[in-house]
Amino acid sequence: xxxxxxxxxxxxxxxxxxxxxxxxxxxxxxxxxxxxxxxxxxxxxxxxxxxxxxxxxxxxxxxxxxxxxxxxxxxxxxxxxxxxxxxxxxxxxxxxxxxxxxxxxxxxxxxxxxxxxxxxxxxxxxxxxxxxxxxxxxxxxxxxxxxxxxxxxxxxxxxxxxxxxxxxxxxxxxxxxxxxxxxxxxxxxxxxxxxxxxxxxxxxxxxxxxxxxxxxxxxxxxxxxxxxxxxxxxxxxxxxxxxxxxxxxxxxxxxxxxxxxxxxxxxxxxxx
Numbered sequence: 001x002x003x004x005x006x007x008x009x010x011x012x013x014x015x016x017x018x019x020x021x022x023x024x025x026x027x028x029x030x031x032x033x034x035x036x037x038x039x040x041x042x043x044x045x046x047x048x049x050x051x052x053x054x055x056x057x058x059x060x061x062x063x064x065x066x067x068x069x070x071x072x073x074x075x076x077x078x079x080x081x082x083x084x085x086x087x088x089x090x091x092x093x094x095x096x097x098x099x100x101x102x103x104x105x106x107x108x109x110x111x112x113x114x115x116x117x118x119x120x121x122x123x124x125x126x127x128x129x130x131x132x133x134x135x136x137x138x139x140x141x142x143x144x145x146x147x148x149x150x151x152x153x154x155x156x157x158x159x160x161x162x163x164x165x166x167x168x169x170x171x172x173x174x175x176x177x178x179x180x181x182x183x184x185x186x187x188x189x190x191x192x193x194x195x196x197x198x199x200x201x202x203x204x205x206x207x208x209x210x211x212x213x214x215x216x217x218x219x220x221x222x223x224x225x226x227x228x229x230x231x232x233x234x235x236x237x238x239x240x241x242x243x244x245x246x247x248x249x250x251x252x253x254x255x256x257x258x259x260x261x262x263x264x265x266x267x268x269x270x271x272x
Contacts, residue, residue, distance in 0.1 A: 052115035053107070053161045053253060055202060056154065057100070059122045060168045061129045063191060064091060092120050095167065095191070102239050103199040106226075110246050111253055124152060128166075132188075135173040138270060141166050142186045156185065160256050163205045165198065167191055180204040182271050183257040196226045196237050203227050203241065204271050207252035212244035 100118060107116055122128060126148045130140050145164055149156035156164065165180075165187040172179050177193030178201040180186070187201040203226055210229040215222055216238055223238035224231060227245050231237070241249065252258070 051159050051161050052117050054117045056164045057120050058128050058166045060132060060166060062169050063167055064122055066169055098195050099198040106240055110250055132168040133170045137172040138179040138188045141188050145186060163202060165189060165202060179270055183207050194231060196239060199226050207248040208241060208245040212242050214242045
């Protein structure tokens with residue numbers, strides 16, 4: 001999802017920063033669909049006949065222990081590590097409430113009764129400490145997953161319903177707050193992006209497109225759906241996918257990727 005310069009669209013940057021202040025559009029903490037795990041609890045093996053949609057959210061080390069203070073960069077998430085070396089629950093809950101909680105509600109409406117799991121992961125050398133903030137961040141992240149998936153027992157490529165996203169404290173390229181492989185497994189999102197940045201990038205992983213986004217009229221103003229390519233600063237977010245993108249996600253969940261895997265194409269092109 002492209003981002004405008006911070007000076008031109010300070011409001012969008014403030015949306016990401018405001019999560020640190022507790023203002024969020026999400027649901028209350030304690031969602032039954034969220035599993036918060038530590039590195040010592042991996043691997044997680046699912047049982048039963050239905051493979052859940054699983055989102056593995058990795059917090060970059062610079063998110064949980066940023067190299068600069070909030071006074072130096074007020075837009076950056078900041079939380080001190082606890083005595084056990086892990087970020088406090090408040091950081092994960094803040095991120096979950098702002099970026100993930102409302103999105104889970106949206107998925108439950110699209111996929112009623114289907115299992116969904118969200119797992120937050122931190123402090124994983126080789127994965128959560130990669131270089132970031134440049135145009136090849138997604139490629140580096142994808143390479144790191146391939147290299148360390150077996151080391152950490154991560155179910156990479158075990159199912160098309162397993163998705164892996166790295167959260168970083170700054171843009172992932174020039175004016176871009178997120179990148180993903182269309183119908184692939186990996187994405188990167190910046191916490192300076194708007195509240196729907198994670199839903200936007202994961203939407204790409206689930207087959208949703210920019211072309212099927214829409215602008216809607218509400219009772220008092222207009223809003224843009226989650227997959228809008230370039231957000232208009234004076235329009236709200238609908239915090240919802242368009243009807244067409246809902247159908248794309250439902251088809252992806254039940255039928256699998258539409259891209260031609262027979263041609264060796266594991267994922268589609270990189271999209272913002």
